[in-house]
Amino acid sequence: MELNNLLSEKRSIILERWFDVILETYPADTSSFLKKQKNQFTNPVGYTIYQGIEGIFEGLLNGIDSERVSPFLDGIIRIRAVQDFTPSQAISFIFLLKKVIREELKNEIGEDGIAEELLELESKIDELAFLSFDIYMKCREKIYELKANEVRNMTFRLLQRANLILNQVQDDPVLNSPELNSGQDNSGEGQKPNFKDVDDIVNLK
Known part of the structure; x- marks a missing residue:
């Protein structure tokens, strides 16, 4: 039996x-919550992860097309990029698929041709890991940019209140942005940037 047929038969189990x-890469309490349900509204993170791995798995079965698979990787990596993961940990979920497939096909790997096909599949998974790292770096760059802008705006407001700079700065579009002059009180020291959600932080569109 061909590898693709085996993977199709065991699709639900593998996923x-x-x-x-x-989910085991998360703290125990977070993992427990994310496992409870995959509802888009009550558990958007779990839902996004599951939808993502479904799309990635289908892409592997049907032949990798980066343009088709990239959105599924993007959804998962956007989440992990804003969480407490190192770069290697953030994209490690891709390599976990290798482990899962080998465990589920341990009895079939010895069959003629399966081992060779599996090595080819694992090479495709490695390609996805490279793509995942590129997506991760774009997400982190966007986060750093937003944080830098927030700190700059906060500093300007503090100086403005202390009358250390003119109230009107006409040559700087950032300092004259609607967000800066909205009247929000963000003067507290140690405040973290106020991001609405994951999409605000890593909106690369």
Whole structure:
């Protein structure tokens, strides 16, 4: 039997197991919550992760097309890029698929041709990891940019209130932006940038 047929037969099992091992990378209490349900509204993070791995798995079965698979990777990586993961940890979910597939196909790997096909599949998974790292770096760059702008705006407001600078700065579009002059009180020291949600932070469109 060809590898693709085996993967199609075990699709549900592989996806559930892959989802579980991804959630194991989170703290126990977070993992427990994310496992409870995959509803888009009550558990958007769990829903996004599961929808993402479904799309990635289908892409592997049907032949990798980066333009088609990239949005599924993007959804997962946007989430992990704003969480407490190192770069390697953030994209590790891709490599976990190798482990899951080998565990589920341990009895079939010895069959003629399966081992060779599996190595080819794992090479495709490695390609996805490279793509994932590129997406991750774009997300982090956007986060740093937003944080830098927020600190700059906060500093300007503090100086303005202390009458250390003129109230009108006409040559700087950032300092004259609507967000800066909205009247929001962000003068507290140690305040973290106020991001509405994951999409605000890593909106690369």
